[in-house]
Amino acid sequence: VSNRTRPLHVIFDTDIGSDVDDALALALLLGSPEVELLGITSVYGDTLLRARIASRLIALAAGQRAIPCIPGSQDTLTGRDIWWAGHEGSTMDDLQTEPTRDESAIGFLIRHAGDRQDLHVISTAPLTNLARAIQADPGLPQRVASLTVMGGAFGPTGDGRPEHNFASDPEAADIVIRSGIPLVLTGLEITRQLTMAQSEVDQITAAGPLGAALGREIDQWWKFNGEQWNVPHDPVAVLTLLTPELFSFEPKALEVDVAGAAPGTSRAASDPSASSRVVTGLDTSRVAEAIVERIIRAGTGPARG
Ligand code: RIB
Ligand code: CA
Numbered sequence: 518v519s520n521r522t523r524p525l526h527v528i529f530d531t532d533i534g535s536d537v538d539d540a541l542a543l544a545l546l547l548g549s550p551e552v553e554l555l556g557i558t559s560v561y562g563d564t565l566l567r568a569r570i571a572s573r574l575i576a577l578a579a580g581q582r583a584i585p586c587i588p589g590s591q592d593t594l595t596g597r598d599i600w601w602a603g604h605e606g607s608t609m610d611d612l613q614t615e616p617t618r619d620e621s622a623i624g625f626l627i628r629h630a631g632d633r634q635d636l637h638v639i640s641t642a643p644l645t646n647l648a649r650a651i652q653a654d655p656g657l658p659q660r661v662a663s664l665t666v667m668g669g670a671f672g673p674t675g676d677g678r679p680e681h682n683f684a685s686d687p688e689a690a691d692i693v694i695r696s697g698i699p700l701v702l703t704g705l706e707i708t709r710q711l712t713m714a715q716s717e718v719d720q721i722t723a724a725g726p727l728g729a730a731l732g733r734e735i736d737q738w739w740k741f742n743g744e745q746w747n748v749p750h751d752p753v754a755v756l757t758l759l760t761p762e763l764f765s766f767e768p769k770a771l772e773v774d775v776a777g778a779a780p781g782t783s784r785a786a787s788d789p790s791a792s793s794r795v796v797t798g799l800d801t802s803r804v805a806e807a808i809v810e811r812i813i814r815a816g817t818g819p820a821r822g
Contacts, residue, residue, distance in 0.1 A: 524553035525637055525758070528629060530589070530622075531751075532561040532642035532682075534570045534605035537738035540731055541713075542641055542751035543571060545808060547578045547727075548815030549759055555629055555636075556585040558622035560646045561685060562599045564588035566606050569615035576615070577727040579818035586615075589622030590645040593686040600685065604741060608733040626650040630660040637758060641667040641751035643682050648689035651696050658698035665701045666693075667754035669773065669783035671795055672706035680705045683773055684781030690773045700793040701766065703757055704783070707796045708750035715745065717809050724816030731812065752808045757796055760807055765798040 529546055533539035546552050557575075559567035568586040575584050593599070606612050618625075627650055630636050638661055640647055647664065651657050668682040668690060683690045694700070713735075722732030738747055757764050769785035771793050785795045 525551055526555055526629075526635055527552050527637050527639060528555050528558060528626060530558045530560055530638060530640040530642060530646050531571065532567060533559065534567045535602045536750070537731075537734045537747060538749050538751040539641055540570070540574060540734050541749055541808070541812060542755045543574055544578070544727060544731060544812040544815045545752045545755050547575065547582075548811035548813065550819060551759065554582075554584050556587055556618075556625055558587050558589045558625060558646050560589045560622070561593070561643045562591060562601050563605065564591050565617060566612065568617040569612045570606055570609065572615040572617060573609050573612060574727060574730060577725075577730050578815045579725055579727070585618040585620070585625075587618045587620055587622045587625050590649060593643060593645055594648060594688040597686065600681070602741060604737050608737055609730070622646050623650045623653055627654045627657060630657050634660065634662065636661045637663050637665065639665045639755055639758060641682070641754055643686035644668065644689040644693045645686045648686070648692040651692055651698070658696040661698060663699045663701060663758065664693070665754060665758045667703050667708065667751050669702055669771070670705040671702075671769075671783060671785040672704065674705040674709060679779050679781035679783070683783055684779075687773055687775045687780040690781065690783070691775050694771045694773060694793065697792050701757055701796070702771070702793060703754040703796045705750070707799060708753045709748055710799065710801050711749055711753060711805055712746045713749050717805070720809055721812050721816070724813040726816070728813070728816035749808055753799070753804060756804055756807055763800045763803050763807065764796050766794040767797045769793055769795045771795070
């Protein structure tokens with residue numbers, strides 16, 4: 518944990534509920550004492566359901582917190598099909614009772630960027646909300662301290678397909694990339710260097726009601742994929758903001774294809790004057806430890822002393 522004295526003001530923009538890694542990223546944020554979570558904005562598909570899932574996980578965490586969960590854009594900028602796993606919310610009872618905030622997610626992002634020059638936005642999902650916020654307020658990129666993104670692929674990833682968040686709304690990724698916002702990107706070639714398996718899951722599942730709920734979500738995702746492991750894409754990206762000392766970064770000029778055979782395909786070229794930085798390496802064992810440690814803290818509460 519860094520020796521920062523002032524809290525990091527964070528808005529977390531997420532497609533929580535499909536891949537379990539967004540839920541793990543939210544728990545990681547909740548277990549990070551240096552973070553003041555101003556709100557959660559959901560995106561992509563049934564965003565009311567996604568906001569309710571976030572609200573439930575926050576309610577299960579140790580400690581009392583009132584963090585607004587705001588349903589955001591359901592569609593993509595050009596109406597591309599939404600990928601929906603079908604299991605979203607199904608490990609949680611009575612989700613319709615979870616409170617969500619009746620406010621525009623785009624307006625929420627713009628309002629907080631206006632209030633604070635120290636707003637850090639984290640996006641682990643298609644970039645639709647962020648692109649719409651920039652379209653509505655072209656000055657927004659100059660008023661946020663940083664935008665941390667899990668998205669894109671900037672090196673060999675194995676299957677050669679474009680990354681899901683960029684491919685789901687490439688037009689949104691393009692708007693964000695071109696906006697000049699201080700962007701830190703973690704691509705698939707970085708996140709796929711880590712996996713979570715049974716030993717990590719056993720530790721997380723034992724961490725209070727939140728840990729148990731995450732355990733059910735992980736189990737669901739593993740069964741969906743027919744695997745006994747998952748890649749913690751989104752938690753890795755969150756840690757690039759919280760523990761940058763565990764990563765290396767390079768300023769790079771970015772491009773994303775919005776047309777052609779594989780929209781969402783991304784490229785990065787070294788450019789010392791670029792406003793974007795791309796993660797180029799990480800300390801895999803310390804990142805893996807930090808993910809589990811912080812999620813456990815979210816479930817069990819801070820060590821006091
Ligand atoms: O490609 C990985 C990304 O797609 C992650 O954000 C995961 O949660 C899914 O949204
Ligand atoms: Ca995600």
